Amino acid sequence: MAGSETLADEGGAQARRKAAMAVLAHSATAEITGHLAELALPAHENLREPENGLVMVRGRVGGDGAPFNLGEATVSRAAVRLSSGEVGFGYTLGRDHEKARLIALCDAMVQSAELSGAIEAKVVAPLRAALIEQRNRKAAETAATRVDFYTLVRGEG
Amino acid sequence: MTTVAELPAGFADKVLSAQSTFRSVMDAMARPGSIQRIAPAAGTPPAMMQGTAAIALTLFDHDTPIWLDSKLSAAPDVGRWLKFHTSAPVVADSSISSFALVGDPQNLPALDRFAFGSSEYPDRSTTLILQVESLTDGPALELQGPGIDGTAVLRAFIQPRDLFDRLSINTALFPRGIDVVLVHDDCIVAIPRTTRLVRRG
Numbered sequence: 616m617a618g619s620e621t622l623a624d625e626g627g628a629q630a631r632r633k634a635a636m637a638v639l640a641h642s643a644t645a646e647i648t649g650h651l652a653e654l655a656l657p658a659h660e661n662l663r664e665p666e667n668g669l670v671m672v673r674g675r676v677g678g679d680g681a682p683f684n685l686g687e688a689t690v691s692r693a694a695v696r697l698s699s700g701e702v703g704f705g706y707t708l709g710r711d712h713e714k715a716r717l718i719a720l721c722d723a724m725v726q727s728a729e730l731s732g733a734i735e736a737k738v739v740a741p742l743r744a745a746l747i748e749q750r751n752r753k754a755a756e757t758a759a760t761r762v763d764f765y766t767l768v769r770g771e772g
Numbered sequence: 773m774t775t776v777a778e779l780p781a782g783f784a785d786k787v788l789s790a791q792s793t794f795r796s797v798m799d800a801m802a803r804p805g806s807i808q809r810i811a812p813a814a815g816t817p818p819a820m821m822q823g824t825a826a827i828a829l830t831l832f833d834h835d836t837p838i839w840l841d842s843k844l845s846a847a848p849d850v851g852r853w854l855k856f857h858t859s860a861p862v863v864a865d866s867s868i869s870s871f872a873l874v875g876d877p878q879n880l881p882a883l884d885r886f887a888f889g890s891s892e893y894p895d896r897s898t899t900l901i902l903q904v905e906s907l908t909d910g911p912a913l914e915l916q917g918p919g920i921d922g923t924a925v926l927r928a929f930i931q932p933r934d935l936f937d938r939l940s941i942n943t944a945l946f947p948r949g950i951d952v953v954l955v956h957d958d959c960i961v962a963i964p965r966t967t968r969l970v971r972r973g
Contacts, residue, residue, distance in 0.1 A: 662781050663857070696781075 628726065635725045635735070636718065638743045640707050644714040646745070650738040651717065657730065659720060662702060663694035665712035691715035701726040779849060780815025782829055782857040789814065793830040800953065800962035805915040805924030807907055810958045819847035819875055821903050823955040832858035832871065839869035839886075839898070843876035869898050877902040877931040883938050888948040897965075900952045905929045907956045912973025917966045925973075926961060930954065936969040943968070 639647060667689055674685040692706045693715040703723025705715040721738060724730040783789035789812035800808040816825040832838060838860045844850045850873075851862050863869055866885045874880055880902070889897035910929030913936070916922075932938070935952070942949035942965040949965030 660781060661784075662779065664782065664784065664786050666786060700778075 631731070631735075632722055632725050635721060635739045636706075638739055638746060639705075639718045639721055641746055642742045644711055644717065646742060647714065647717045647721070647738065650741055651721070653737050654730075654733055656720070657724070657727070658698040659695050659723065660698075661693065661716065662696040663692070665691055665693040665715045667691050667710050667712075693719040695719040695723050697723045697727060699727060779853050779856055780817055783812060783814045783826075785812070786829075788812070789826070790830040793826045796960065797827060797830070797953070797962070800960050801951070801964055802919050803924075804917060804919050804962055804964055804967040805913075805926045807959050807961055810960060817847060817849045817853045819844055819850055820853075820873075821955050822958045823960050824873060824901055824903055826958075827901060827953065827955070827960070828854060828860075828871075828873070829857055832860040834859045834861065836870035837861050837863040837868055839863055839866040839872040841872070841874045841876055841881075842879070844873050847875070866898065870896075872898050872900050874900060874902045877904060877935075880932050880935075883941060883950055886950060888945055888950065891948065894947040894949070897948060897950060900950060902930075902935075902952060902954050904931060904954050904956050907954060907959050907961050913969055914971040914973070915963075915967050916970045917964075917968050919964075920967070923970060927973075928954065928961065936972075939963065939965075939969075942966075 668691075669687040670690050672685045672688050673682050675682050688708055689710050690706055690708055691710055691712055691714065692704070693712070694702060694704050695716065696702045701723045703719040703721065703726065705718030705720070705722060707714050707718055721734060724734040725739075792812055793810055796808040796810050800806065810823045810826045812826060813822065814825050814829055816822050820828075828838075832854065838854060840850060840862060845862075854860055854862060866872055866881065867887050869887065872886060880900075886898035886900065887896060889895060906929040908927060910927050913926045913928065913930075915924045915926060939950065939952065946965065951965050952963040954961045954963065
């Protein structure tokens, strides 16, 4: 059915944007800039200039505790529009205007039919690999210091 | 329907543009009848004048309910543009609005449809932003009041014709009342609630 296909297609596009955003938000500005430099950037303008704001971070004690306000965190956001019409949004923790703008630009390019392949291959994939590598290394470093505790049962047992 | 992709951009430099626009509006309010220019350019939906757009980007936020007249609310992208750039709620009830944007002032509703504020909080009134045909030629209007040394002459073609007659309710209501900002292109003139028309040319 055509209807469900477009729905699935839209879902896929959303999933691609989500996956790209998850990688970009955790990558350093310099790395994103470096990878983007390999691409010919399309003409674009800032629909919303990068700006800083605060979001309330909420927490829960345990899985079923009542939610409480943990504190505020700074975020930067931006919106970029390509000349071909795609609008990308970028949100990231911290006050890095340039990073928010770059994420928005990447998000717009992920949505563009002719650029999405290039951005996935040249920017998102290498950044994702670096991120996974970094996480694995950290996990390995932590695992190396692991100590197995055990308790001797004494007395009545 | 307009998508986000077609919306005009906001200020190029948010902070400085908003500061300079705020200064212009403040000067206009302090010197009623004087023409102030709004320098910073912003992307503007077709139905809005540049001055109106700059004022919206400077003064509107999520705490200021906005009322749009029928002309502006019929324009497809004005509401969405305001929502995207200012996150101000657009309300249908003019009596709870902080600002009313009027693109077709000829059909301005009766002023008692707007908020006058309360005696405790006279600032909680609606500020009318009227887009007018001209602020430089037209019949002369002599104004008097605080902020004016003697009288100020405004030559403006203002709709509705009886605007100042309607604003005479400000005399009885004080300290409550309605403030008006007239906009033509990038020029603005403020008529705060203390300004009175003394002679019509």
